[in-house]
Amino acid sequence: MTAAEHDLVAGVLARLRSRGETVATAESLTAGLLSAALTEVAGASAVVRGGLVVYATELKAELAGVDPALLATGGAVQPKVAEQLAAGARDRCRASWGVGLTGAAGPDPQDGAAPGTVHIGFAGPSVATVFSTRLDGDRSAVRAAAIRVALEQFGALLG
Template structure:
């Protein structure tokens, strides 16, 4: 059997192991990555015990209607913003009844969006100790930026699940 190309690039096995050891679950709300984070997690044996679900919210209106982002936040801050990512993470956590929620939104290119440069990514993680938002500036083509966002999300989640200190 051929290895899964996504899980060979993104070390999601560490995340599944950390969540399993903690007896915790995760859910995602993904725009920029369009389900790649959930797919990376699901590619790991044992993921069914930790992955509750995921929302792909590529269209801006779905961020509000399905993801739980307040329409006023979208109107004032836009779809690529820290507040949007934060509300996506909280929405994933609440809607899927998980211990951890992740929100990912950003610009993969090839052009700027709403004044944000290509590679701008907002990653939000909502969990037992609150919500943390990280702004990333990634380089590369669309695929590389999206993979970089997933890899960053996995790394940040492992750190937080294992009790890492906030930035």
């Protein structure tokens, strides 16, 4: 983790701590990398509740509570799935906030979504929103950038 990434994570954790709030993740695209990044910084245990790695489509429904009909009709890479992943993480892990990530890391499209397509859902106290973007680079670069973007957007939501 670079110094800038460490500072980004530390800032998110500090905001959560100052608000008396917690976070949990439900990750498909990043397969647990966001949870790993959050717990790289000392003191994370005060605010990080846990996370779900739901790489397989059916596990998005079974473990995170994503609507199976939504997955069947539009696939796993869509904004509504990210929203429901976030809500599922929040509910299943009993956290103040849930963050859900889905997308196509590449090199091939997934569910009709081009490589680099990323949807990040946030569910918190009176907040439910999704940030969608298109990221460049190979599979590893897309996943790393998705984590950075998720942390930046989450930090902005926390104020």
